[in-house]
Amino acid sequence: MPHWRANDWSLPRPSVVVGFLLLAVPPLALFGVGVWGTLLPRGHVVLSPILAAGTLAVGAGIRCEWWELRRVIRDGAVVVDGARWNLVAVAGGTLLTVAGATELGLSPIVSASLVGVGAAVVVQRVAVPVYCGAFVGMTSPEVFGSYWQVTLAAVLAGLLFTAAHPVFHGLGGKLGTTAFVGVSLVAVPTAGSFQRGALPGESAVVSVVGVAALGAVVTFAIHTRAAASPVLASGVVGAVGGVLLPLVFGHSGRLFAAATYSASFAGMTDPRRIPNEWWLGVTGVGVGLVVVYTLPFVGGSGGKLGTIAFGASLGIHGTLRLVDLFQLVRRGYRAPAEETT
Template sequence: MRHWKAPEWSLPWPPVVVGFLLLAVPPLVLFGFGVWGAILPRGIVVLGPVLVFGTLGVGLGIRYEWWELRRVIDEGTVAINEAHWNLLAVVGGTLLTFAGVAELGVSPIVAASVVGIIATAMVRNVAVPVYCGAFVGMTSPALFGSYWYATLAAALAGLLFTVAHPVFHGLGGKLGTTAFVGVSLVVLPTTASFQSGPIPGQPVLLPVVGFAALGAIITFTVHTRSAASPVLASGLVGVAGGLLLPMFFDVSGGLLAAAVYSASFAGMTNPRRIPNEWWIGATGIGVGLVVVYTTPFVGGSGGKLGTIAFGSCLGVHGTLRMVDIFQLARHGYRPPEEETT
């Protein structure tokens, strides 16, 4: 019996470069907003330089990923399998999550987490693009206004999911950044305005950072030390945080849940990118800081939490790469990618 095989098509390098750039810019923007938030009146000015250093780390991580992109370009075209199913999966995840938020009143964090968990159980082969779509669906109904806008944003995110497939492999938050780009491309040309909130008081900062580090570590540990996929690990942490933290921490519970869920995306990182729980915990700390200090900016946008995680992962990964290269240089070895620059 002859089995049906999904069509395969080749992706030329110009769309890959566009996909790379579309994913590289948002984390820099959000970390820049974090610096701005830290120096506002309710911020902690001393954290400004810390976040500046983090932003430079994001740029460093992007620089090293550019080397990977050049390798992809040198290899010519990229084969993409089942692109049409991935696009449908992104749209499906978006509409399910958006319906849960708009029609059932479920919190965006819980809705997206549940969709991710269900996807891993029922459609495991496309669970990743479904989860990407779930982040699009987390967008506030006040921004989208209708399912048509949600579907358009999902389609754009689905296209970016395909063209950016060869780059930023294994870095947590890539799916959320993909969603954030799709949402932004739909919302920015309209009259809708992103939501804004006050920067939380200083007593909240330490719990947010602590819970974020814990969320990242738990997610990373679950998916690297068990059979659970990164999507399932993040979904479980998201459901737990989204349900329990608002229950036990009345005023700050929503912010804590957002920080934990954002950090869970960092915890989805492949250990070949960030090697252990210590560094993942540091990534979670960065996530917590940026979640707090970007509260006044681009609120209500699906993918914002993932983009913050993506930036933090890029920063830590870039720093680790730089340390490795310095150590190699001390022994007289020059990495091949440096020789081409």
């Protein structure tokens, strides 16, 4: 449609590099913070090596994606279709989610999930940026005390959405990480007060990991086997979990709902990145552990759950790529220079 072409943006190479770096740092940082969380008084130090290995895997995933970034840089400028409409969509998703939470009394998870479902059904062409904006809108009022802050965060997330368009394709949690960066850029300078959650008991940790694994697998199955869009699949899983889990499990159900919703973002991953439900279940386990052990840090920040899912997806994808490369090397294959530098 011509009116979309008029809103195309041509991205210079430096902006793509900045977008890549802004998305690469937060998941690595949150996984590192998760290791710290296992060392706190109610933490489980036995899990420290597991989360430390996960942090290294996230780094490996980022390193693999660096090859794709180099290809983008080598090819020159990138044209993003409908970039101005994407900015409007991110802002719209943000304000709709805030309205659902403040005016209708919905939980942030349910509000964002319904915005995602609505966008996937009504405005499919911009459903992805709308869903990105919904994650900005999940930010707690303790972090953003005014509409100008949340609007500014939405604008910054929208700009990053465009700048990072050519990189990290098909990895679940990218939208949440985009929102998290926008929120952080506004919250930190304006002295936003992040929430600090308490670490749960051992039995709750096991339950969180279980529901996260299930949430990732179910979301992946819905969008790969039922031909639903990833946004619709995540929105449905988030809405169902956000309503039912708190009703059934009370206060603990809120944590279960958060883990389920976070894992649903991992379930949005393209099967060319993570191939099947088995590996998505492993990804969900990583999501659940990091959700638990980052509870004392940057709570109430929109996009945090997505950033955790992004890190887990990066870690599994990077691990699988390194295993494939190792097997090829054993068979006598030599990687091209761009994959070894």
